[in-house]
Amino acid sequence: MTAGTRPAPTPGEVLPATASAAPPARPAPVQRKRRRPYRAWLLFLLFAGPNVALLVIFTYKPLLQSLQYSTLQWNIGSPVARPVGLGNYVDWFTDPTTPRIVTVTVIFTLATVGGGMVIGLLLALLLNRRLKFTGAARTIVVAPYVLSGVAVGLLWLFVFDPNFGVTSALLRMIGVTSPNWYTDPAWALVMIIVVYLWKNVGYVALIYLAALQSVPRDLVEAASIDGAGTLRSFRSIVLPLLGPTTFFLAITTLLTSLQSFDLIHAMTRGGPLGGTTTMMYQIYEEGFRSGRAGYSSAVATILFLALLLMTFVQLKYVDRKVHY
Template sequence: MTSTATRPARIEPDQRAKTRVIPTPAEQARARKVRSRRTRRHNRLLFALLAGPNIALLIAFTYKPLLQSFYYSTLQWNIGSQRAISVGFRNYTDWFTDSETPHVIGVTVVFTLATVGGGMVIGLALAVLLNRKLKLRGPARTIVVAPYVLSGVAVGLLWLFVFDPNFGIVAAALGAVGLPSPAWYNDPQWALVMVIIVQLWKNVGYIALIYLAGLQAIPQDVLEAAALDGAGPARTFRRVILPLLSPTSFFLSVTTLLSSLQSFDIIQAMTKGGPLEGTTTMMYEIYRDGFVAGRAGYSSAVATILFVVLLIVTLVQLRFVERKVHYA
């Protein structure tokens, strides 16, 4: 008779009871403060890492020269001279009492209003056209925007040949219908018209591109609802599309105004401020007085005045014009 050995029961490893310690409210508050300090420290380090280089460049190349320009405007100093005399606000009074100042202000105002107003009207018309389903719409958009990325000096030199009174395309087109070519280079008024046309040609593509993005962001159901209410294309554009484009128009009014007031390269390449100061804007006067005549103090005063004008115009736009903007 065989006996079976009784196997001992298998003993599982002891499972130590895990006791969960619940922290007190004071300990929980202390832990939250520690996590909050760590989060703030991490955010500050991340901000310094990402924004620090940009802020340093702004301080070095924007704000520091701006403050130096304010200081130089109180000096009678010629570029290259080792001596500078503090004259207070005499450079400002000299500019405001100069007999050429009203003419320079007038040229600046005409140039700015024509390039900003004309550019926004033409750009909006081009955007509406390019938003339609047309053949070769893609290449047409590229052609319209291409001048904006070109160098202003290159554009100015190119258009000098276009406006040439003897061999230019404009003279040939006018001669074909029996009209004489205007004296673009000798008449101050026609010279101003010439640089305005070139400035519009260069920048209108940018305006059209921004307006095109605004048109494509308009919900189609809004346009369909206007059509169901019996609104025609003209009324839909005036009562629906234009109000919805008001944020885009406000943005363009600010950016193009600042760009036009600071325009320099096209004027320098085409007319050099002439003839008879017919195309001398405030921006070009800063260059002429500072780097041609060498009057660094006087030029800095004009630059400061232009900065104040830009600041006031921008603040007025932000304060009053933005009230008419519909963001919803």
């Protein structure tokens, strides 16, 4: 027997498996695993890509351009723009009309957000009961929210007309003279707030109604068995469970209120004497009436930073108290 040769196997002996007899590795599953991330990215781009592109083109790009324009002294249509740095911001903070505009904005926001949430919750509690014509009542409450703000404003101008409006007729029936809704700055602001609440309170009521219908009934029934009344059950059980919904509505209604424009433009155009000019309407006036695009962009940037700060504070501190 020569060197390197293997002796013949004896009867019954089992030969060990050689390397050549081992089954080959199967790379296919590895390749499939590698292909999955690419497929996931392709699906993401297919479904989210158009939305992301729209956000970039119509939201983030204009935001960055507004920041750039706020550092320029530029009138709309002019081919020349002069850099002024923070000059537009200094002009806004030193403008004698700024305190009045900020005051009007704060009053309008607090009244519409706070009043809308209180009235919306009361309407939701009423609509949550099993009454006749509940479906029709829900439709009537929500319907103004989907109407055009300009159309609503024009219609309510006739309602508040001091001579021929429904409001003046009702006040004359009880011996009260109708206020000067169109010429008194304070009453004009009240008029705008009332119309805004009438138009948008249906949205708040609809969200609260959905939240009320998701409250577990067994908790309320257990509280009633333990002797808790309706008011006590609402304060101790229902209201805390509505915390996340209230938090959501506080953010959305705040953002919507600070950006309100259509009703003001249709009813008062910021007057009388600037009594209904909010920061949002000032952006329009400075940019499109006065043509001061740089100054208007500075006001828009200040409003954006204020909204960003308030949203951050709500998400940072308030969110912890309402989510369990």
